[in-house]
Structures are given as structure tokens and as C-alpha cells.
Amino acid sequence: MDLPVFVLVTSFVILMAMNVPIAFCMGISTVLSILAIGDIPTFVAVSHKIATGIDSFSLLAIPFFILSGLFMGHGGIARRLIDFANVLVGRFRGGLAFVNVLTCMLFGAISGSAAAAVSSVGGFMIPLMNKMGYDKDFNGSVTVTAATTGLLIPPSNVMIVYSLATGGAVSIAAIFIAGILPGILVGLALITVSAVISIKHNYGKGETFALREGIIRFLKAIPALLLIIIVLGGILGGYFTATEASAVAVLYAFILSVVFYREVKLTDIPKILLQAGVTTSVVFLLIGTSMAMSWVLAAERVPQDISAGLLGLSSNKFVILLMINLILLAVGTFMDMTPAILIFTPIFLPIAKGLGIEPVHFGIIMILNLCIGLCTPPVGTCLFLGCGIAETTVTRMIRKIWPFFLAMIAVLLICTFVPAVSTALPKLLDL
Numbered sequence: 001m002d003l004p005v006f007v008l009v010t011s012f013v014i015l016m017a018m019n020v021p022i023a024f025c026m027g028i029s030t031v032l033s034i035l036a037i038g039d040i041p042t043f044v045a046v047s048h049k050i051a052t053g054i055d056s057f058s059l060l061a062i063p064f065f066i067l068s069g070l071f072m073g074h075g076g077i078a079r080r081l082i083d084f085a086n087v088l089v090g091r092f093r094g095g096l097a098f099v100n101v102l103t104c105m106l107f108g109a110i111s112g113s114a115a116a117a118v119s120s121v122g123g124f125m126i127p128l129m130n131k132m133g134y135d136k137d138f139n140g141s142v143t144v145t146a147a148t149t150g151l152l153i154p155p156s157n158v159m160i161v162y163s164l165a166t167g168g169a170v171s172i173a174a175i176f177i178a179g180i181l182p183g184i185l186v187g188l189a190l191i192t193v194s195a196v197i198s199i200k201h202n203y204g205k206g207e208t209f210a211l212r213e214g215i216i217r218f219l220k221a222i223p224a225l226l227l228i229i230i231v232l233g234g235i236l237g238g239y240f241t242a243t244e245a246s247a248v249a250v251l252y253a254f255i256l257s258v259v260f261y262r263e264v265k266l267t268d269i270p271k272i273l274l275q276a277g278v279t280t281s282v283v284f285l286l287i288g289t290s291m292a293m294s295w296v297l298a299a300e301r302v303p304q305d306i307s308a309g310l311l312g313l314s315s316n317k318f319v320i321l322l323m324i325n326l327i328l329l330a331v332g333t334f335m336d337m338t339p340a341i342l343i344f345t346p347i348f349l350p351i352a353k354g355l356g357i358e359p360v361h362f363g364i365i366m367i368l369n370l371c372i373g374l375c376t377p378p379v380g381t382c383l384f385l386g387c388g389i390a391e392t393t394v395t396r397m398i399r400k401i402w403p404f405f406l407a408m409i410a411v412l413l414i415c416t417f418v419p420a421v422s423t424a425l426p427k428l429l430d431l
Contacts, residue, residue: 005300008033008293022339023282026289033296046292053291054284056164057243058172062157063280064246068227068253069111070272074264075257077224078120081106084221087214089191094198096132098191100125100139101146105187108150110227112157114374117147118382122389134203140390141401144382145408146190148371151337152183152364155231155249158337160242161287162363165345170359172242173235174431178360178422182368182415189407197403223256236429283338290342298346307351317355321416324348325369332373336381340370357419364422368412375401375408 012029016022031046082103089098100121108117122143129139151158154176163172197203230252231245240248257264264272297303310320328348331340345366352362374382377394383401387394415421 002300004033004036004296005302007036008296008300016334022336023285023289026286026293026339026343030289030292030296037299049292049295050288053288058160058164059284059287061155061160061172061243061246062283063276064243064250065112065155065157065160066279066283067272067276068246068249069113069116070276071250071253071257071264072107072111072224072227073113073116073120074268074272075253076261076263077110077257078103078107078124080217080221080224080261081110082121082124083217084225087217092195094194094203096125096129096134097138097142097194097198097203100129100142101149101187101190101194104143104146105149105153105183106225108147109153109155109183110150110224112150112155114147114151114371114382115385117150118143118385118389121147122386126386126390134198135201135400136390137392137397137400138197138201138203140386140392140397141404142190142194143389144375144380144386144397144401145404146187147382147386148374148408149183149187149190151367151371152179152186154179154228155242155246156367157283158341158367158370159363161283161338161341162345162367164287165342166349166359166363169349170363171431174360174426175363176232176235176242177425177429177431178364179367180425181421182364182411185411185414185421186368186371186408189411190404193403193407223260227252227256236431286338287342290339293343294346303347303350306347307354310351311354317357318417320351320355321357321365324351325365325412325416328366328369329372332370333376333380334378335373337367337370337374340373341366358423360426361419361422365412365416368408368415372405372408372412375405 008029011032012025015025015028027046031043034045082099085099085102085106089095089102092098103121103125104117107121108114111117122140126136126139126143130136150156156176156179159175159179160172163170163175227249231249234240234245234248235242258266310323313323314320328344331344348366349359349362353359374380377383377398383394383397387397390397
């Protein structure tokens with residue numbers, strides 16, 4: 001291992017072990033590794049790479065989708081989606097668990113945030129399920145795992161980040177559409193596990209609704225559901241780009257939350273804008289420092305070395321894919337999604353291309369892997385948030401969540417070894 005790479009990896013691991021924020025871990029380790037190279041103006045090079053790394057029109061979609069998600073989160077959307085989902089699946093044994101999963105799929109897709117889905121949907125559904133006799137650790141497990149489906153079902157900020165990390169090899173529209181079937185498969189798998197557990201433990205008697213009540217709840221949910229249709233329909237119809245679609249989403253979410261549902265007051269808007277600005281700054285700092293780090297890795301030919309190492313172990317495509325999956329599952333346990341995508345896409349994507357794997361297919365594999373990481377300790381954001389809402393501990397919830405992990409891993413294997421799950425829709429739409 002060359003000295004700059006040794007310095008980069010060692011300093012990065014030490015800083016992470018010291019609980020330094022991941023963006024600073026990447027930035028500091030990049031500075032130290034360039035100092036080890038010795039013949040490059042360090043701070044000029046790092047600042048230049050950070051600045052150019054976020055100088056992209058496509059990245060403007062991220063703050064807009066973050067803002068639209070916040071408007072949706074504060075606008076009473078979750079409650080209306082829960083009512084609608086209850087009409088569809090609430091009548092079955094364990095129906096509230098099904099409602100939880102379906103609502104997380106819908107709300108996560110609208111907000112583009114797994115954490116927002118846990119907070120908004122879980123904040124209402126977990127106490128309700130507790131009241132109806134469901135085990136609180138089971139309730140938290142359902143919410144935590146189901147919330148990640150919104151990162152696969154578009155629009156999704158992490159998909160925009162992946163498109164950036166590929167250097168434009170994958171369009172945002174293509175990766176958006178590629179995530180629809182895998183996201184639905186994950187949701188169906190979680191519903192299946194919920195059904196088995198609910199029947200075994202006799203959870204939930206189910207609830208039926210009169211036709212009139214069902215129609216009323218559906219009509220109330222239509223305005224929220226239209227956001228997905230407007231965004232995807234506009235992109236696929238060629239009316240606007242993904243970035244322009246994100247701006248349209250903000251305008252629609254504003255009108256829906258402030259004017260139509262009237263859940264967001266004008267006095268709430270400065271707080272929402274501030275929250276969007278803080279979240280955006282964190283994401284963009286991660287992107288900028290990761291681009292600087294990726295530049296050092298590329299200069300030292302680290303992706304090529306790792307590729308040669310993996311291919312030296314086996315030339316079988318399926319074996320290599322299994323190894324990459326295991327690595328990404330391990331990475332997801334200690335690293336958040338955005339930095340993981342930015343760091344490991346340039347490393348693993350060339351290997352995938354060399355094996356004949358389409359970049360859009362590999363993107364879904366990577367995102368689904370890291371979605372599982374959001375539900376696992378020690379850094380699982382959704383896991384800890386769900387434990388707080390369910391008022392339980394990580395140790396207790398882990399005992400209930402493992403069947404849902406197995407379901408997600410089963411879908412991961414299907415998506416890995418059946419490329420059509422990810423690629424059929426983009427090819428059908430000629431993306």
C-alpha cells in the first residue's frame with residue numbers, strides 16, 4: 001500500500017472511531033493524504049475539488065426535494081395517507097402493520113426521506129398499534145424497515161447522489177424508474193413477514209369501512225399522491241428535467257400544505273426553510289469532501305487495485321456480486337448512505353461494468369444494501385429513531401427486527417441476480 005493511501009485509510013478510520021462527523025473525516029484524511037504525496041498545493045487542491053464537486057445543476061434537485069419533503073412532513077400528509085392505507089389493507093389480520101408498511105412506502109416516496117417516514121408515520125402508527133395490542137418492539141421494527149422503501153421508490157435524494165457519483169453514466173430519470181419495482185418488492189416482503197407474525201401472535205382483528213367512508217378517505221389522499229405522478233410524469237413526459245421537477249414539487253407541496261390542507265402556517269415557513277438549509281448544507285459538505293477524497297483514490301489507482309484484488313479471488317460474476325454485497329452490508333452498519341454511495345460507487349462500479357452489470361442495476365443493488373444499513377447498529381439512523389418513538393431499546397428491538405432483515409436480504413438477492421427487476425422499466429421507457 002502506498003504511503004498516501006495508508007495515510008488516507010488510517011486517518012479516516014481513526015477519525016471515525018473518535019466519532020468525528022463523517023464529512024470532516026473525509027476532508028481531514030484527504031488533506032493528510034495529499035500532504036503525504038508532497039508535490040501538490042494541499043489546501044488549494046482540496047478546496048478546488050470540494051467546490052467543483054458541488055458545482056452541478058443536477059444537485060440543485062436535492063435542496064428542492066428536501067424542502068418539498070419538509071412541507072409534506074409538516075402538512076398533515078402522513079395522517080391522510082394512513083387513513084387511505086387503512087381502507088386498502090386495514091381489514092386483514094395484522095392490518096395495522098400492513099397500513100404501517102403501505103403508508104411508509106407512500107410517504108417515503110413523497111418525502112424522499114426514511115427518517116421523515118419513521119418520524120411522521122411512526123409517530124402516529126406506533127402508539128396506535130401499541131393501543132391495539134401489538135407488541136411495541138414489533139411495531140418499531142415494522143416502521144424502521146418499511147421507512148427505507150421510500151429511498152427506492154422515487155423521487156429519492158440518494159438516487160440523485162448515485163447519478164452524480166457515476167459521473168453521469170446513469171441518468172436521474174433512469175435510476176428513479178429502476179427503483180419502483182424493487183421498492184414494491186421490499187414492501188410486499190415486509191407485509192408478508194408482518195402477516196406471518198401477526199397470525200402467529202394473534203395481532204389485530206382488522207377494521208372494515210363503509211364504501212362512502214373509503215371513498216372520502218381516498219379523495220382526501222389524492223392531492224398528496226398526485227405529487228409522485230406530477231414529478232415522474234413530468235420527467236418521463238419530457239416537460240421538465242429532474243431538477244426542474246424538484247422545484248415544481250416544492251411549489252406543489254407549498255400549495256398543498258399551506259393553502260389546501262392548511263396544516264402549515266405562514267409563521268412556520270422560516271423554520272422549515274432554516275431546517276432545509278441546514279440539511280442541504282450537511283449533504284453538500286458530504287458531497288464536496290467525498291469528491292476530494294475520490295480524487296485522491298483515483299490518483300492512487302485504488303479502484304483498479306481493489307478490482308484486481310476481487311477478480312483475483314474469483315472470476316465468477318455471482319461470487320464477485322456476493323462479495324460486494326457483503327462489503328456493502330458491512331459498510332452500511334457504520335456509515336450513512338450518502339458518503340457510502342459517494343465513496344464506494346467509484347470503487348465498485350468499474351468492477352460491475354467489467355462483469356457486464358448495467359450501472360442502473362448496480363445502483364439499485366448498492367442503495368438496497370445501504371437501506372438495510374439504516375436499520376442496523378451501531379449507526380442505523382432509522383433504528384435509533386424508531387427505538388425513541390417506540391420507547392424501547394436497541395437490544396429489545398433487534399430481537400424482533402431480524403425476520404424483517406431476512407426479508408430485505410431476500411429481496412436484495414433477487415434484485416442482485418435477476419437484473420430485470422431493476423432494468424425492465426427503464427428499458428421499457430427507453431431511459
